[in-house]
Amino acid sequence: MMLLRVTHRTQYDYLPAVENAQHLAYLSPRQTANQHVVSHQLLIDPQPSHQSSACDVFGNTRQFFALQSAHLRLTVTALSEVVTRNGQTAESTLAWEAVRETFSYSSAKQFSSAAEFVFASPYVPHHADFADYARPSFRTGIPLIEASRDLMQRIHHDFVYESQSTEVNTPVRDALHARRGVCQDFAHILVACLRAMEVPARYVSGYLLTHPAPGKPRLVGSDASHAWASVFLPDLAAGNTESGWYDLDPTNNRDGWGTPGEDYVVLAVGRDFGDVSPLRGVIHGGASHILTVGVTVDPVGEKSEGESEAPISYQTQQSQQ
Secondary structure: OOEEEEOOOEEEEEEEEEEEEEEEEEOOOOOOOOEEEEEEEEEEEOOOOOEEEEEEEOOOOOEEEEEEOEEEEEEEEEEEEEEEEEOOOOOOOOOOHHHHHHOOOOOOOOOOOOHHHOOOOOOEEEOOHHHHHHHHOOOOOOEHHHHHHHHHHHHHHHHHOOOOEEEEEEEHHHHHHHHHEEEHHHHHHHHHHHHOOOOEEEEEEEEEEOOOOOOOHHHHHHOOEEEEEEEEEHHHHHOHHHHHHHEEEOOOOOEEEOOOOOOOEEEEEEHHHHHHHOEEEEEEEOOEEEEEEEEEEEEOOOOOOOOOOOOEEEEEEEOOO
């Protein structure tokens, strides 16, 4: 097990000032079988006039805050300490066709909450291109877990990780055809391919350990929020839908039951990025803004080197994050 400290700092600099704003944050790590949240704080400057939190339909903690005074800068810092442990190697023999049949529609079938992850979503549309790419991994009779791992490995080898090669709203089909992108694109592609084969797949947002242990390789995407996917295996659910999800990280070619490893922190799950965007909102004013994000994940007890070595910074001309 590991005790990890996560610092996620988001800063918006506005011009002209924002008069008032309402924001929604998904910055509180999940409580899971492989992850225990020891502490969490959300520090907001300027001080919001209203702040609350609630659980959303997917079991994530959703935090809302409102700002009613004019401000040129907004800084949101999420501080969390989380105990993590490695995911288990799953033993699943259920063929992918059997899972597809389980989630094909019939009024006589018992409802499973995993069924909502079979359908298209705003960032992950259905298209034949995804089925064409996925099909070589889905041989007749192969267990779904083996087909999913093979698909993950193919994405890892076929695609090039390239920072800033895509944007948040880049269509997932564009990333599929370009064979390049970032972790969000690879997660969306994997989810789209699995759904194209009519099996449930969901999007996972989180973090990776920023500074690996001595002798361990530095993982791609560890200086920012990370993203991966998970596929639903009904034979592992054992009556508990949440335990049936098997995680797959195509960016780093790692997988595991519940988490790809103890150096991962799960933040939120949803149909796609749109359900779990770390911070979004509606603002009045601020015709242009510069966004800077810094993420650091360190083992507790080791000296932190501060926030991300290379914070993400870019400028947009819009009034909604």
